[in-house]
Amino acid sequence: MLLERLTAYAREHSEGVPGFHRERECRWKLDVRTGRDGVFTAALIPTPDPDRPKRGIVHLVPSSTRTVGVSPNLGADDIQYVLGWPDEDSNPARVAQCHVAFVGLIEQWAATVSVEVDRMPHVLMQVYRSGVLGSLVRPDGVRAKDGVVIAVDGRYVHESPSVAQFWCEQVGQRKGSGRVGLCMICGQESALANTIPAKVPGSLVPGASNDAALVSVNERVFGYDLSEQLTHIPVCLGCADDLMAGLTSILSSRHSVTFPGQNTRLAWWVSGTDELDHLDLVLDPNPDEVEQLFAAVHRGQPAQRLQGRFCWLAVGGNVARIMVREFIDIALATREGDEVSHDSNVLAWFADHKNTPRHDAPYSLANGIEIPAGRWIHGVPGLAAALGRWDSKANGYRPFGAKNADRPDDVVHQLLQVAVLARPVPMSLRAHLIHRVRNDGRIDDRRAALARLALIRHSYPDKEIRIPMSLDETCTEPAYVAGRLFAALEATQRAAHRPTPKSSVPQEATLADSDVRREVNSTFGDRFLRRAIDTPRPVLVQGRKQATAWITKLRRRSSGAGYAHIQQLTALYELLDHHGGAPVRNTLRQQEQFILGYHHQLAHQIAAARANGTARGSDEQK
Structure with missing residues (x-):
């Protein structure tokens, strides 16, 4: 089900994107110009991002996963592939192999396309044969693995009309298994993949030290019946590409969240409708919007919303592999109040932790600092922060990822499970709350709200116990x-x-x-x-x-x-x-x-x- 949802998301949100293309940051542009006399000139130009001067411009370029082998990409790649330049950390012999393979890929491209159809590969071959690139002056700070995009006469090579088809054929040769079978995702007879052709950037997966793959069986011990690669995981090349494109898009969208020091990245989306989820409210609640949500649910759900599905994905990383910690696929809304749905769970989250604030009006401290009124409801990040150490000098909780914060590594994930999936507060978090209250000597609005939430979600089913949200003088517990x-x-x-x-x-x-x-x-x-x-x-x-x-x-x-x-x-x-x-x-x-x-x-x-x-x-x- 997860693979089907990811491929469907990619096809819905990546319309018009060529197959086996990925966004890549390129800090340099190899700008080649053709003179009137047929003589080429070339220059390596830095291309900093205007908004992030220390980073390069991102381009959508042909890309295929490579691990330890030499495997060039088309039109844009590392400096070591495009120009054959090593640095002090690279092996010059291997860099020379990379450059030869890159030039060889262009030769193959030119051999499959006539000049009349696309002159770009032929011109590019002339550039490499002319030796003009050998006279390039190497700028300071160039690294062997810096990304570089190639442009000829002002036109990017990867935008050439024959690139998409040739590249798909290349990836099929590299990543295909040579078998035709029934794809487990799309259910169609097609050429099956031997390995997944792309990876997710490591920056999107907490715990991953490299770009990470969702499915990887590169050793016999990992596979069923001691088989390598995707022998027993029949996925066609098209679905394999869409799978990773969808996962990358989801993890990089605004509907994803991770915090420093946490071991999980969470992402969510809605399928089957253009309605939106309410998880933004869970993360940063607005009291007026929460009241509107309660009112909307009580008035009944629109038919379109009843058809939607809410999908939730939690991932972590281990070196170059993605660990799926959790995948949830539930209804966005239902007509039956006792059925599980995203909307009912979000409403229960606010109802269960709603608690009277210490101060119902703003006030001033003795040092003149203005303190706003307390809040009846809270977001998951705020409650997760309250499970860390209180810093009396800074008058706040230690930030996520800080030393000595004493906050569980997966606290955000666990509290989002409580909020979105209507689960009880984990026993470990309940015990940790008491531990922090006793060590800090501090009870505030957020910690009291957590205590109320834990009490309500762990009420005894065989007897009625009231958990008040404000002072209850009739409570005799x-x-x-x-x-x-x-x-x-x-x-x-x-x-x-x-x-x-x-x-x-x-x-x-x-x-x-x-x-x-x-x-x-x-x-x-x-x-x-x-x-x-x-x-x-x-x-x-x-x-x-x-x-x-x-x-x-x-x-x-x-x-x-x-x-x-x-x-x-x-x-x-x-x-x-x-x-x-x-x-x-x-x-x-x-x-x-x-x-x-x-x-x-x-x-x-x-x-x-x-x-x-x-x-x-x-x-x-x-």
């Missing part, structure tokens, strides 16, 4: 209540250690942690959050003892403030006691519930303080 209680204890300490107000305006829950640290060496959260996530009961017992001193200090300033905090703490402790008390040791699921309860309680406190006109953007350290 002990771990959730324990997280709420820990946040309430932090708020009590902040209120007790706030600076003396200059006016009589109440200032509960307005103290920034920098203010708390002026009076205490470390806050309650600094000392106990990491332990509380794992073993909440002893921490909350300690918190009850310390809260007595905080309340006493509060009462000296304001009896009303002290009473409010006593009332809140008492209610939460009683709620815990009534339902068995805080867990002695949290399971992984209970650790996620603790994080969610802590985040919801803190967001509620900040919103309440803002409603009273007293919020100052506190609690950003968590």
Whole structure:
């Protein structure tokens, strides 16, 4: 199915492209001119890309895969083939063989085409026989494997009218098996390929150190019945070319993504319709567009969209081979709500991780930095970033690919599986989330959203468990209540250690942690959050003892403030006691519930303080 989808994509998106042609970067142009007296002149001209001066211009030229053998291409190739120039890293004897083979290919071309049909190969043979290329001055910086395209009298050789047919015949001789059979892709009787005639650029395949092939059986041990090449993989030459053209086009399209330090490149496309997928929303969600998507699905899907298929491909590399990590082919949309489809999965992604932000309005830090309002929904890259190390100095997560980021190599791939395929959050990512929260001492919007997503996707099927997206005071799950209680204890300490107000305006829950640290060496959260996530009961017992001193200090300033905090703490402790008390040791699921309860309680406190006109953007350290 994958091979069929790739060839279909190539035929749909590569109309008009000659067979066995690929884009190649050429840093040089061999410009040949014919004088009035028949004397040739030649010059090697640099051709930098205007947008990328250090790179060459890309041309669509005849191209065929070569590994260790000498195998020239037509009209454009390496400097070592076209001019026979070696460098300090190349073998001069082999370079001489490459040049002879290149000239020999032109001779074969000229022998198959008359001057009346196409004069280009004949003129090119005269150029090589004239010796004019031997007098070329070699520019500085030329490398043996630099790409060079040939032009004669202002016309590129590879655009000559007889090139396409001659090149197809050449590739058939090189890559064909000599057998005629039923192609497993197109189902037609045709000449079968012996090897795949093209490769994907290594830059498109994470982990590949060279240009990579999708199908390669170059040793007997790799093949069925100890057979080499494509003996038991009947693919015709045309489909073999389209297969790699489609794969290259997909992996280089804007509908593909990879991140530094990640071992997978992901690509997606839609077949059977001109409708679009919604994966761009998953990567960079816009709240208004997400709401429009929900509304559109509830109104019903257009008939055209029901016919489309959503295809998903994840690949990695190993030297010169492509590893297909995953291929998915599902309906774009269905009429049945319980059937798997791309649209329903994307909607479930947003619904399952949607969570109240810490701050529902923008605010300013003490140093004047403006912080925007938090987000209810998040993109996969943002949540993947939150599974890395928090850098307090840079006030952000360590970037992808950075040293000591402590982020799984395939985290983007795994989270995209969760988003697009409606899978549960992998156990390894759930454990890693807790690991990073405990090590960083930080719980923010994205990590809380991940905790909620993990809880919803792992709900017990035999009993109904509500996973709230904002503070739920009726939720009696002990771990959730324990997280709420820990946040309430932090708020009590902040209120007790706030600076003396200059006016009589109440200032509960307005103290920034920098203010708390002026009076205490470390806050309650600094000392106990990491332990509380794992073993909440002893921490909350300690918190009850310390809260007595905080309340006493509060009462000296304001009896009303002290009473409010006593009332809140008492209610939460009683709620815990009534339902068995805080867990002695949290399971992984209970650790996620603790994080969610802590985040919801803190967001509620900040919103309440803002409603009273007293919020100052506190609690950003968590």
